[in-house]
Structures are given as structure tokens and as C-alpha cells.
Amino acid sequence: MHIEKSEVSEIFKGLELKDHEIEFIKTVLHKKNYSKGALIIKNGVQVDQTFGVKSGCLRTYHVDKVGKEHTLQFAIKGWWITDYTSFFLKSKAIMNLEVIQDAVVYQLSFQDREELFKKIPTLESFIRTRLENSYAAFQKRVLGNLSKTAKERYLDFISTYPNIEKRVKNYHIASYLGITTESLSRIRRELTQI
């Protein structure tokens, strides 16, 4: 699928890119359509692509040894998602990447990403800064999981990610919070009864 110059600007909003840089970026990004239910990454494979969401909604989840799903991340417009344990650590994927609402994504390979950073150093800084922010957000999540009750984590989730809450099922949220769908149901009842 063809990528417009305006789309590249949108993806790297805040960054001043020269025309030839935008042209190069267009050669490494591959725009694709995915339908709800598609599994873009399957547990066990070697992952060498990362996916930027233009529209729709994705999630990564891990299936544990008793078959339960645990959602690690959601991604909507503007977010990048993949099995980062495989993508960064060069190991086999421990997650599935699932399309939970019909999506258009920009696909970028590990090698092309490195190439991009080499050719456009300001882009490397831009991405590094985003990664730093995501890293800090993950640290907050770990602390939240350690220190908060399920109800508190749910309230945090819906206030931090209202746009995600609208788009995903309650059982997706439950598996993100680390509780069962029944527990989430009880929590929601308590919240409405007050």
C-alpha cells in the first residue's frame, strides 16, 4: 500500500525531516491491512518486525502453561507494538500479537530500523526518547502491580487509557490487570453501586 508524505510526518510528529529523509523512510515502511482476529505474531517464532498502528487496535498477550491469556500491551493509533522480547533480545517470541479491531499498520524491520537510525541521527534520538518514556511507564506499571489492589489498577487503567478502554473487551482489560473476568465484573459492580 502506498504511503503519503503526510503519513510519515504524522508518524514522526514533532521531528523536522528533510524531503530525502521522508523519501527514504517511505522505502522502509510497509503499510498493511489486517482484519480483526488476525495473529500477526505467533508465540515461538523469531520476530524481526515492529508494527506502528495507523488505525484499529492490537494487543500482545502471553499464554501461560495452563492456557490462560495475559495481555501485556494494547496499541492504538500512534503506538508501536511487537514482541519486544523477541525483537530486541533475539529470542523466540513468548507472545502473540493479535488484531482486536480491523487495523492499518506500518511494518518496519529490525535491520531497516537500524539503517534509519544510521542515516537519520535525529530520528534515533527521537525514538530513543520515546523508548525512555515507555520504559518509565513500564516501571510505573510494575510498581502498580506490586502495590495496588485490582480495583485501584482498574481505575488507573480507565483514567490513563480511556481511548483503549472504549475499544477492547472487558476480558482483555482483566487479562491486562492480572485478574479474571469475574473479578473485574465484581469490581465494576462495586463501582456502580456507590
Add this chain to the structure above:
Amino acid sequence: MHIEKSEVSEIFKGLELKDHEIEFIKTVLHKKNYSKGALIIKNGVQVDQTFGVKSGCLRTYHVDKVGKEHTLQFAIKGWWITDYTSFFLKSKAIMNLEVIQDAVVYQLSFQDREELFKKIPTLESFIRTRLENSYAAFQKRVLGNLSKTAKERYLDFISTYPNIEKRVKNYHIASYLGITTESLSRIRRELTQI
């Protein structure tokens, strides 16, 4: 405290640095001694330094609203640690950074770090790659917290970080795993009884 050229090479092991680059790095790193018990960062302050461990052991922990401690990270030789939520997101610290064994650390400010990346692009790539690996490790930790029992998390911890286990108290480990010291004690008993 004076920093040797060999120390800089050690900190950025794997990276080829020119002499003038090493000299510049020496001007932005500040080596300091800290004694056991010192609180390098206190909850509530604005953090603009990160700390690389030369020797000893540090940890970051959060104190929740009922006064319980939750350990986010440990750091021994070679690791960098700070309240990254404050350092990266420019918000107030939500953690304390505590010295749990007498330590020698290299201190680096946010501004100097950015300066370093600007002057030495290979160093920015080097640090970015390390951050990518840490990010992936954190994702694994979140998944582990969601999908594993306390006993499994404990076994993972001691096999992944045997050098940390040796240096910290059991109550530190418990607070890292998200359980009480009593629960950890029961887990340890079960493990020895088999």
C-alpha cells in the same frame, strides 16, 4: 574522586572510544562513595541524575499509601539506576534510591547525558541498545508478575540474578517479588523440604 581511563572503558565495554571522547566522558561522570543506608534519592524530589554502579549494591523502592515498601530494581556493578519515572518523565520521584551495600557510583546528569549523545553518536546507539534490552526485560517481568505464582517468580529471580540474591536481604527479595517476607519464608521452606 578521580576517574581512570580504564574505568571509562569498563563502563562502556564493547564500545570503541577515541581518546578525546574518553576525556570528555571523564568530565561529565562524577565518582562518589556512598555508605550503606544512604538515601541517594528521596521520594518527591525532581531527579536529574542517573547512577552507574562501580561496586556495592543499590535498590529503588516505592512506599505505598499504607507504608509498605515495593522494590522496583536492584543494581550491582555495571548497572545504572535512578527513579526513571522522574528522570525521563520530568515528574516528581515516586521512589527512594537506597544504598544497601557500601557503594561507589558514577553520577551523570540528564543534561550531560544528552550532551554525551550529541557529541558521541555511537554512544547514543550503545545506550539505546542497552535500553532496548532493559525494556524487553521489564516486559518479561510484567508478564511474569501476571502469569506466575510467587514460588515461580522466586525461582526465576534466584536463577536470573544469583549475584543479586547473594547481596540482599530476603525482605528485599520479597518486596521485589510482590509478596510478604512471611510468604517468602514459607516458599523457602517448601523448597528445602523437597
Add this chain to the structure above:
DNA sequence: TTTATAAATTGACATATGTTAATAAATTAT
């Protein structure tokens, strides 16, 4: 060494969340 302090363990009981099974509500397909 002996004493004081800190850390770890143990047991009885409490509680948040999980499990199972049934039902209701919402969404999608016909």
C-alpha cells in the same frame, strides 16, 4: 565472648481473588 538488634521463621486466622457453573445481556449472523 556477651549483649543488643535485625532478620527470618512459624502458626493461627483473615481476606482478596480464583474457580466452577449457571444465567443474563449484548453483539453478530441469518
Add this chain to the structure above:
DNA sequence: ATAATTTATTAACATATGTCAATTTATAAA
């Protein structure tokens, strides 16, 4: 619109982990 399917809710009971209090063991100070 109606039926089929998926999702969410509810209730009774189970379980992992927490709480509290006492005791033992390890470490540090005198």
C-alpha cells in the same frame, strides 16, 4: 426481527497469599 454466538454478570465455594503475634536465628555492637 429472530436465532446463534459471544461477552458479562452473579453466586457459592476454594485457595494463595496477607496479617498478626510469637519465637528463633543471624548479625552487629559493646
